Amino acid sequence: MYQLFTPIFFSCCSGDALALPRVTCPNHPDAILVEDYRAGDMICPECGLVVGDRVIDVGSEWRTFSNEKALKDPSRVGDAQNPLLNGGDLTTMISKGTGAASFDEFGNSKYQNRRTMSSSDRAMLNAFKEISTMADRINLPRNIIDRTNNLFKQVYEQKSLKGRANDAIASACLYIACRQEGVPRTFKEICAVSRISKKEIGRCFKLILKALETSVDLITTGDFMSRFCSNLGLPKQVQMAATFIARKAVELDLVPGRSPISVAAAAIYMASQASAEKKTQKEIGDIAGVADVTIRQSYRLIYPRAAELFPPDFKFDTPVDKLPQL
């Protein structure tokens, strides 16, 4: 009788620091297993044996389109994350209960604790909400909102402007973002959608530029032409004429020291008065945010050389010598 010894051996590697047993194919212990992430399997390339199963799927989340009338998609686990701005918030929030058992005898909900999510980022999330609200009032596109959020995050993390109201910093970030994207908004336009005064926004603006060590381009008259003219309902010809007038006026240095907004408003006034759609100084002042006396002052400076300021191909409804003289 021969006894058969079944040798018992551990499949542990001698050179490894880990003591975890690795799964190997029983027929091919040296083969490196191929991971099939779709099915969650580990397959031996030599013989095709499925060795491990129910491996966690590391692929992207998939949507089930089978059940269209269900409003809630049960395979979704939460809101789209914004990891760039939130510092990787992976906490789980417990929502309020919906059944009858979640309310105690007085009608108060039993489980109340869903407030403390991430106290350090709470102010930032609040500011993002405020930025979104402000931007929505003046119909700003997503790229400006994203840039504003990024700027706010940088300023908030730097903590150099910690004492200032977050709304003021948010408004100033919005102003800077509009400037950086090449579509500047005037301080007064930002004031109109924010509760902060122009003075405070201006102060925060300068502080933020210093803190982030960035700079912005100088505003020009042409930056505001399309917005002001379309708000006034002026046709493209008048808008192009006003842009030309304002640029020429600055080139000829007829308006030294005047704010580009005032010069733009005066140019729009001159162009509209020479065309069929005449706008009053008050209307232009309301749209541009300048006083009508300011438009009058700048208009008086450009009026003497009005003939050379108009573009050569402009169709005059009122000739240059009949323009109003204020």
Add this chain to the structure above:
Amino acid sequence: LHFESDSTAAAAAGLPQVSTSLGQDIPFCPMTPMTPVTPVTERSGIIPQLQNIVSTVNLGCPLNLKFIALQARNAEYNPKRFAAVIMRIRDPRTTALIFSSGKMVCTGAKSEEQSRLAARKYARVVQKLGFPARFLDFKIQNMVASCDVCFPIRLEGLVLTHQQFSSYEPELFPGLIYRMVKPRIVLLIFVSGKVVLTGAKDRAEIYEAFENIYPILRGFRKQ
């Protein structure tokens, strides 16, 4: 340098005469100046005028502001608005803020000496009212000066090249705010060519700052 052959004109200029082999007298002009001076073309020739000096002094004893306000002439005291007596004198036309701790701020003088004199006059007023006033730690805290370079300036060009020092926002303020680093002075530069310098503790800082900015402004002159 051009050598005048007319020796009398050169002699009238006060330059020493040297005889050449041809018998002419030419003036002796050294190629390098004897004493190091800034060349005439670089010196601006403009001196900023002081407009305001702010100084503080410690009178060294606690004061009863209500008593001072009632007894002294030209004194106003509204504790609900501000916690100091505001006193004015006419001679160096100045205003002083006198606090109950005995510290005083004197503003409005046009020179350092006037500021010191005015502070002494205020201290005398307080002393005459019966307080043991002294004159400790007189210090000038701020000096403001202004001047005119007499040519228009292209502020847009200046803010483009000196971005890290300048701030020009026509919506906020019509002038360019230039924060100079070496003498730590803030300059307000306007299109008309007027310049305001502030933040100095010393007259020399103002002059140095202006001499530093003048060539830069010359480079941005409007044609």
